[in-house]
Amino acid sequence: MMLSENEQKIISFLKTKGVSNSQEISSATGLPPSTVFSNLKLLESKGLVKILKEERKKLLFLTEEGRKRLVEGLPEEKLMMVLGGQPRKIEEVKEKMKEDFEIALGWARKRGWIEIDGDLIKPIVKEIQAPERDSLRALSKGQGIDHASVELLLKRKLVERREDKILEVELIKDVEAKPVEIYLTHEMLVSGDWEKREFKEYNVEADPPFLPIGRTHYFRDFIERVKDLMVSLGFSEVSSDYVELEFFNFDVLFQPQDHPAREIHDSFVVKGKGRLPPGRLVEEVKKTHETWWKYRWSPEVASNLVMRSQTTATTSRVLSRSPGSPLRVFTIGKVFRPDAIDATHLIEFHQMDGLVIEEGFNFRSLLSILREIFRGLGVKEVKFKPGYFPFTEPSVEVYGYVDPLGWVEMAGAGLLRREVTSPAGVSEPAGAWGIGIDRLAMLFLGVKDIRDLYSSDIEYLRHRRVV
């Protein structure tokens, strides 16, 4: 029977134990777990060991830092060495300890090992022993440690919890193995020695170690695809900040300050005030509100800051720059609204707003663009219902048909009112819409809980199939 050096190491350890597991074998032989796995699979295929159990467990591993500290000592231990039982100048110690100085000082003080006196560090105790060192040593030998010690090591980032596979195995056949070579070396070739040696055979069926590859978050990916679609329809992307003036989130969009329409959806208020934009726009907006809504428009209210509650705020910022025509822009990003969080509601979610300004643009052109967008998104049938938004007239709600749910509300849209375009100096007709992106993503990606769209759980993301 031909056994490699690693296989022999494992076999001789198993001879002493009979039954063992991959973790124990790894710490006893010093072989990394992935090597132990592949060799155990090999040994199984040779009929020497039997795999009794294969399970996944969260295990503690020394971090790189932990391995370093195990060998070199913890920073506070080093500090005590540097002091060597004598008071020493802070500057001098700092010089010697370099980047470890701060941490060392913190822990040594916390443990009551030193005291600071003027510009001196004085040792208080002689015998020092950081308990972490023992814990690290025990762990590296595969021994268990108590809960408090684990917590301490985790806190100091000396260990981390990782999920790993464990194989429980039994030695079922005793073998006297003769050594085989794993590597064909330059020397063997030169001397011709290779002819006399035996080499380890390849096992193409052995499990390789699992190598996770980085990839884009699936919701990010979906958003990118929506962007691609919009660009392919001739739209350019625009964006603006999450923290927004009420002015752009509401006033420019003709939502009066003293009207319940302002609270058509609640918004998060941000402390402080923003600055209204220079130029004629503020005057024009004030005039429009006072003429049509008949109240005294307040620049104070308009300067309040909110977390934008709709990406239509970005649209109103574009308008405020009197962009000219023809214009086709879109924006996709987060909006914020207070709500009770559950499987279908979050306090932050995504919208995709669009704006078209074009000579001759009308309601029919708007519906046709919306049809085109939804077709591009994979929604085959759409239906329009009259709707209401303070800034559009006429307004529609867009419903899309999705199996097996039926008709689902997906967007709001309309032609921007003169009261919105005129103050911004836009004289051509303009169409706008806002599409709820999370809902769409959930439907297309088969996600049942909206919170999963924002998940950072590596296991979940790794195993999620991208549709």
Ligand SMILES: N[C@@H](Cc1ccccc1)C(=O)O
């Ligand atoms: N901003 C509106 C949607 C909308 C955008 C643009 C035009 C009309 C409606 C909402 O959040 O509900």
